[in-house]
Amino acid sequence: MRSYKLLAIFLVISLVLLGCSEKNKEELQSEETASTSSPEENQTEESEALTLENDGINEEEFKEALGTFPDEMKEKIITSSVPISEILYELDITPVGIPTSPYELPEKFNDIPEIGTSMTPDIEVITSLDADFFIGSASVKESLDEHLKNIALDTSYLGTDNFDDIKMAIKVLGTYFDKKDNMNAMLEDILLWENTLIEEGASLEKQKALLLIGTSDSFMVMNNNTYLGSILKRTNIENVAETEFKSEETYAAINMENIIQANPDVIFVLAYGDAEDIKKEFLNEIDKNEAWKSLVAYENDAIQFLDYDVYGVSSIKNMETALTGITEFLEVAETNE
Structure with missing residues (x-):
């Protein structure tokens, strides 16, 4: 019962923060079939460094995403997504409406009207802003389309759930709004951090990891979505949810028998809520x-508790910390073996 309660909590979290969301089976299958090469496949066996020319972003998927945007560039933009708001800021694009969120957005956006939550923005506010383009998160597209169906407004959606999504969103938005200098500056930084992660991750021994996320009273397993x-997945770490459990669910209930069989070398725990209380609850468990x-x-004291704001939400402002800091936790786990 506690697992079902936690699943409901995480579904609400994902809709509000747009950092994590549970993709349905159809979306997962389309990701598998639409891509001719994964980010890992774009990295050659010789571990060729990622560059602006070889950025690891699937070109066919990029063209498909860009093709969903209006032919004529729009100027009065609204977004209900925190990650998209952050990207627009870095691209020097000022929207006329931003999401209402517990996450702090750039100070420059402080005076911009808030349109409400990610899934159900306020229709009256949107109408009053006289916007001509709405950009939302793909994870809640169906709900937003239904919510906005009576408004004469162009809409497009981008994935914002994970690292690959964010890279794609930056490239699509930077290309569409002709902000390629800003876009390239962002991608150069991100690719530098990503290359460092890949290089440092490859130098570590191969390990199996269990990824958990929890509140004060229950925990769930996370996959690579x-x-x-x-x-x-850019390191030498195998996520047992993928390799052992074959889980297609972003969040799945803990199955202790499967975990024992997988016998992970390291356990990463993301705490949503009071980190100390959740750590105490997990240790009690x-x-x-x-x-x-x-x-x-x-046995190796390799249970790592991670900052949710850094590793639980696909945030531009915390991305450097996330990409360059994760290997420190892996090195600790390796040392303790």
Whole structure:
């Protein structure tokens, strides 16, 4: 029962923060079939460094996403997405409406009207802003289309769930709004951090990781559709949700039998809420269930508690910390073996 409660909580979180969202089966299948090459495949066996010319972004998917934008460039833009708001800021594009969110947006946007939550923005506010283009998160497209259907407004949607999504969104928005200098500056920084992550991650021993996210009373397993998962897959880390559990669900209930069989070398725990309380709750869970103590990760003191604001949300402002800092946790886990 607690797992179902937590799943409902995370569904609400994903709609508000647009950092994490559960993709449905159809979306997952389309991702598998639409791409002719994955980010990993775009990195050659010789670990060729990513550059602006070889940025790891699938060209066919980029063209498809760009093709969903209006032919004529729009000027009065509204977005209900926090990550898209951050990207617009870095591209020097000022929207006329931004999302209402607990996350702090750039100070330059302080005087811009808030349009409400990511899934159900305020129709009256949107209408009053006389906008001509709405950009939302692809994870809530169906709900937003239904919500906005009676407004004469062009709409487009971009993925914002994970690291690959953010790179794609930057390239699409920078190209569409003809902000290529800003776009390239952003991508150069991101590719530098990504190259560092790949290089440092490759130097570590191959490890199996269990990714968990939890509140004060329950925890769930995460796959690579999450922001943390999409970062770790650029290292020598195997996410057991992908390799052992074959999970297509972004968030799945804990199955202790599967976890014992996978026997992860390291466990990463994202705490949504009071980090200390959640850490205490997880350690209590270990004390109550001796099965946790049989895991290599426990024996080697390789249970890592990560900052949700850095590793749980696909945020531009925290991306450098996320990409350059994750290997420190991996090195600690390796040292403790």
